[in-house]
Amino acid sequence: MELELALLTLTVLLSTDAQFIHNYFYITGCSGTEEESMLGSDGEEMWHADFIRKMGVNTLPDFADPMSFPGFYEASVAQQEVCKQNLDVCIKAYNNPPEEMDPPETSIYPQNDVEPGVENTLICHVTGFFPPPVNVSWTKNNVMVTEGVSLSQSRPRNDGLFHVFSSLKIIPEHRDIYSCTVNHRALQRPQTKIWGVGKASAVAPSVGPVLFCGLGMTLALLGMATGICFCIKATATDRSDLAKKEKKAMQWIYQ
Numbered sequence: 601m602e603l604e605l606a607l608l609t610l611t612v613l614l615s616t617d618a619q620f621i622h623n624y625f626y627i628t629g630c631s632g633t634e635e636e637s638m639l640g641s642d643g644e645e646m647w648h649a650d651f652i653r654k655m656g657v658n659t660l661p662d663f664a665d666p667m668s669f670p671g672f673y674e675a676s677v678a679q680q681e682v683c684k685q686n687l688d689v690c691i692k693a694y695n696n697p698p699e700e701m702d703p704p705e706t707s708i709y710p711q712n713d714v715e716p717g718v719e720n721t722l723i724c725h726v727t728g729f730f731p732p733p734v735n736v737s738w739t740k741n742n743v744m745v746t747e748g749v750s751l752s753q754s755r756p757r758n759d760g761l762f763h764v765f766s767s768l769k770i771i772p773e774h775r776d777i778y779s780c781t782v783n784h785r786a787l788q789r790p791q792t793k794i795w796g797v798g799k800a801s802a803v804a805p806s807v808g809p810v811l812f813c814g815l816g817m818t819l820a821l822l823g824m825a826t827g828i829c830f831c832i833k834a835t836a837t838d839r840s841d842l843a844k845k846e847k848k849a850m851q852w853i854y855q
Contacts (some may be wrong), residue, residue: 630683638675649676701786704729704778708793724780727763735783
């Protein structure tokens with residue numbers, strides 16, 4: 601499977617006095633099965649084309665200034681046709697070269713401080729992969745979960761690789777175990793990260809006593825070693841003084 605990706609980056613200086621610089625980017629990507637078109641700023645998504653629902657999606661947060669993107673979806677559809685034509689030309693020109701791939705790295709963490717019975721959001725961050733896309737799935741107590749799951753568009757990093765965020769709405773309870781599993785063509789097997797309610801609190805108390813016990817034993821051993829060292833030194837000193845006294849006594853006798 602081949603992928604062509606076009607990335608346009610535009611740097612805009614909004615104020616010569618404040619020196620605020622923002623990087624706007626626009627990407628268009630296509631393969632035999634995937635299509636993507638996105639506009640963003642400073643690494644954050646502002647708009648993307650949903651080719652399944654055949655519409656553009658404004659992803660700016662509620663507190664942002666309202667913006668519209670008239671004609672962007674229609675332009676994205678046209679650009680997909682150009683992308684696929686360019687892809688066919690490149691494949692033939694370069695004799696169908698092997699696709700470069702980078703495997704993802706995955707981490708899982710809660711959005712807010714965890715309180716049992718209080719709604720929260722688990723976030724699965726998948727980063728450092730190429731090409732897009734990745735497939736992300738969730739389980740709760742070894743049962744597949746699809747409700748309350750969301751997946752962002754693949755977003756570009758400064759190094760040309762991509763990252764995505766997947767989230768799961770949860771109401772955590774004690775002993776619940778969640779997992780996030782990632783599939784990507786560069787992985788030999790799926791990559792799974794596990795998160796459990798109360799896992800950190802269950803582990804932390806046992807670390808302290810072991811640490812302090814080990815530290816105490818280390819200090820005791822150091823104390824013993826220091827005492828032995830001083831004892832040996834004192835003994836050696838005593839013997840040295842005794843030898844000097846004996847030598848002086850012999851010298852006095854023979855005189």
